[in-house]
Amino acid sequence: MLSGSKVGLRARHEDDIPVLRTELYDDVANASRAEAGPWRPVSPGAKDPRLFVDDKEQGRVPFSVVELDGGSLIGTANLWGIDTHNRNAHIGLGLLPSARGKGYGTDVVAVLCHYGFVVRGLQRLQIETLSDNFAMLRSAEHNGFVREGVLRASAWVMGEFMDEVLLGLLARDWKPNP
Numbered sequence: 001m002l003s004g005s006k007v008g009l010r011a012r013h014e015d016d017i018p019v020l021r022t023e024l025y026d027d028v029a030n031a032s033r034a035e036a037g038p039w040r041p042v043s044p045g046a047k048d049p050r051l052f053v054d055d056k057e058q059g060r061v062p063f064s065v066v067e068l069d070g071g072s073l074i075g076t077a078n079l080w081g082i083d084t085h086n087r088n089a090h091i092g093l094g095l096l097p098s099a100r101g102k103g104y105g106t107d108v109v110a111v112l113c114h115y116g117f118v119v120r121g122l123q124r125l126q127i128e129t130l131s132d133n134f135a136m137l138r139s140a141e142h143n144g145f146v147r148e149g150v151l152r153a154s155a156w157v158m159g160e161f162m163d164e165v166l167l168g169l170l171a172r173d174w175k176p177n178p
């Protein structure tokens with residue numbers, strides 16, 4: 001397991017799946033904001049690629065996020081789009097509603113940076129988020145990510161086009177333990 005100051009990132013367990021599905025992906029508004037595509041219902045037994053882990057897939061590393069204190073499941077995090085030639089990847093995370101606003105998101109980003117830069121030897125990490133996702137923007141900026149651009153009207157979300165902000169962090173600019 002990877003540890004930060006408040007959270008741990010561990011492998012996905014079978015019994016995480018119904019919790020993550022109910023709390024994150026059955027919530028149409030949350031899922032529509034967090035994903036690039038349209039929300040659609042997923043049957044309980046289906047192998048939803050957002051939740052089931054395919055260990056053969058080299059380009060994506062999914063984690064379940066737990067509280068260090070007690071080990072309760074609080075969300076999901078992943079490194080995706082891993083490009084071993086250009087040595088870059090994207091990061092993504094989603095916390096259960098009850099776990100938001102407590103500093104966990106900032107710590108999850110810190111642990112993903114450690115995994116990307118130290119464990120995987122990447123040189124650039126990238127985040128795309130909706131321009132009104134202040135908690136995500138702040139979580140990224142607390143870890144040294146800088147805003148590199150705005151993708152105007154790039155996301156169709158629940159009836160409107162929204163801007164996305166692209167943030168990047170280079171290994172040479174990263175300071176562990178922000």
Ligand SMILES: CC(C)(COP(=O)(O)OP(=O)(O)OC[C@H]1O[C@@H](n2cnc3c(N)ncnc32)[C@H](O)[C@@H]1OP(=O)(O)O)[C@@H](O)C(=O)NCCC(=O)NCCS
Binds near residue numbers: 034095099107130
């Ligand atoms: C985005 C998310 C991961 C952030 O994690 P979090 O634990 O809620 O964020 P933190 O508690 O670490 O807060 C980070 C900063 O954002 C600020 N913040 C939190 N919620 C906020 C809000 N609703 N409005 C404005 N600022 C907010 C905090 O004050 C903190 O800033 P500060 O340290 O300068 O005070 C989490 O809210 C979440 O899972 N949201 C739903 C899914 C999602 O949006 N995922 C990202 C898709 S790209």
